[in-house]
Amino acid sequence: MTIEKEELEYTSKTVRSRALYDEALAVMPGGNSRTTTFFDPYPFYVERGQGAHVWDADGVDRLDFNGNYTSLVLGHAPLEVVKAVQQVAEHGLSFPGPTEHEIRLAEQLTRRIPSLETVRFTNSGTEATMNAVRLARASTGRPKIAKFEGAFHGTHDWVMVSVTPDPKSAGGARRPKPVAASAGVPPAVLKHVVVLPWNDAEACAAILEREGSSLAAVLVDPLLGIGGIIPPADGFLARLRELTERHGILLIFDEVISFRVAMGGAQERFGVRPDLTTLGKIIGGGLPVGAFGGRRDIMDFYDPRRGGARISQGGTFNANPVTMAAGLATLNALTPDAYARLDALGDRLRGGVTRLLEGTRRRGQVSGVGSLFCLHWTSAKLSDYRSSRPKDGDAPTRVFLGLLNEGILLSQRGMGACSLAMGEEDVDRFVNALARVLARG
Ligand SMILES: Cc1ncc(COP(=O)(O)O)c(C=O)c1O
Structure with missing residues (x-):
């Protein structure tokens, strides 16, 4: 089926969403x-969600493999x-002062992540990476940062570089050029961001x-998350650790996803200890939410005692008690058994999709780690951003809309996540729905 036909079916099912969208157009x-x-x-308007499902304003039920872009692990x-x-x-709901809840979530995070000696909270992953970058500059006294081509770290200027560049204007694969990912990114940013090739x-x-x-x-996003969940090659992260140490560069793992x-x-999972870590989503x-933390000696730049903070990080809603309690309740549910279940669901999905694609001889494959996965519409060996670009540029949209019409929600570029609200039958439903979408176009 063409994109146009999938759109037609979608619009016929989402009449109320269309009406809401028309109202939205007047004010946003x-x-x-x-x-x-x-x-x-236009996007469908969500009315409610329960377990693995979301219902839209027209009452259409969809099995949610997007999970608010991997945030909703339960x-x-x-x-x-x-x-x-x-x-x-x-x-x-929020106060002009700390609450016990933030201590409990910070304890839980620092216990789980040994490199996270101390931590601070923000309201988004964007703010987390913004602060981590500022902290790195402050503590090293150096001006530039490096990031990987295809990696997304939020929407502040310093990371809006080479996120989804057109390779034609992005230099050689082994020496990529920085490319602004948005209008309004100042030229100074491009002079201060070095772009690295993944893997x-x-x-x-x-x-x-x-x-x-x-x-x-x-x-570093250790999975090149938004870039397609492309795992690091054996030893790649350890090599980055060794190189950064040798050059006195801080290694920041952006673990938002x-x-x-x-x-x-x-x-x-990969056995590498960064200097700083950024967190968000789950x-x-x-x-x-967002958080950043790591080596105590570096994080002490934020220590405000007796007016001594060398970096100020305000934020009206930082560490607000409602978020902290929601985060803690979520992490408490993430037991070793829960991770084993998530991994098994991810493995089953990747196995099912791989068998399906082999059977149809499509130019497609699925990548992923644990509960995270991403569909790719190329048969190239996946190693970095460039190799993951679809051979048929329409394929991700066609599959995304096709799956919506089959009652499955994914992200537009094909990234998804299994949640603990799912069972094996949900994963099998995903594979069967994908089979029907592929069979019609
Ligand atoms: C790796 C990574 N870092 C940072 C962010 C930004 O987080 P937020 O959307 O909470 O600002 C994202 C969002 O998807 C992300 O995937």
């Missing part, structure tokens, strides 16, 4: 407040989290050799 640019969630012809409205939120909210240790070594003395940090792959995140239990 393109009717939108969150670029990521928009898709043509599924929608899990009882223990909702109860924790209600209990805390009854006593006030090419020798090219990274050469770039770090050249730029090392002016680099404050190498910022990858934290969900193990009790202690990707750094536990640690807020579905509410707005």
Whole structure:
């Protein structure tokens, strides 16, 4: 089926959403407040979510493999989290001062992640990476940072570089050029951000050799999450650790997505200890959140005692008690058994999709780690951002809309996550729905 036909079916099922969207157009640019969630012809409006399902304004039920972009590891409205939120909210929503809840979540995080000696909270992953980058500059006295081509770290200027660049204007694969990912990113940013190729240790070594003395940090999403969940090659993260140490560069793991792959995140799974870590998504239990932390000697730049903070980090809603309680209730549910279940669901899904694609001889494959996965519409060996670009540029949209019409929600580029609200039958439903979508186009 063509995109147009999938759109036609979608619009026929989402009449009330269309009407709401028309109202939204009058008061928001393109009717939108969150670029990521928009898709043509218009997004459906969510009415409620429960467990693994969301229902839209027209009452259509969809099995949710998006999970608010991997945040909802327990599924929608899990009882223990909702109860924790209600209990805390009854006593006030936010205060001009700390509450015990933030200590308890900080304890839980520092226990799970040994490299996280101390931690601070923010309201988003964007603020977390913004602070980590500032901290790296402050503590090293160096001006530049390095990030990987294809990696997304939020929407502040310093990381809006080479997120989804057109390779034609992004330089050679082994020496990528910084490309602004948005209008309004100042040219100064492009002079201060060095772009690295994912999984090419020798090219990274050469770039770090050249730029090392002016680099404050190498910022790494250990799974290249939004770039397609492309796991690090064997030894790649360890090599980055060794190179950054050699050049006096701080290694920052952005675990906003990858934290969900193990009790202690990707750094536990791959056995590499960064200097700083940024967090978000699941640690807020579905509410707005971010956090950053790491080596105590570096984090002490924020120590405000006797007016001594060298970096100020305000934030009206930082560490607000409702988010902290939701996060704690979520992490309490993430036991070793829970991780084993998440891994098994992810493995089953990847196995099913792989068998399906082999059977149809499509140019497609599925990547992932643990409960995270991403569909790719290329048969190239997946190693980095460039190799994951679809051979048929329409395929991700066609599959996304096709799955919506089959009652399955994914992200537009094909990234998804299994949640603890799912069972094997849900994963099998995903594979069967994908089979039907592929069979018609
Ligand atoms: C790795 C990574 N870092 C940072 C962010 C930004 O987080 P937020 O959307 O909470 O600002 C994201 C969001 O998807 C992310 O995937």
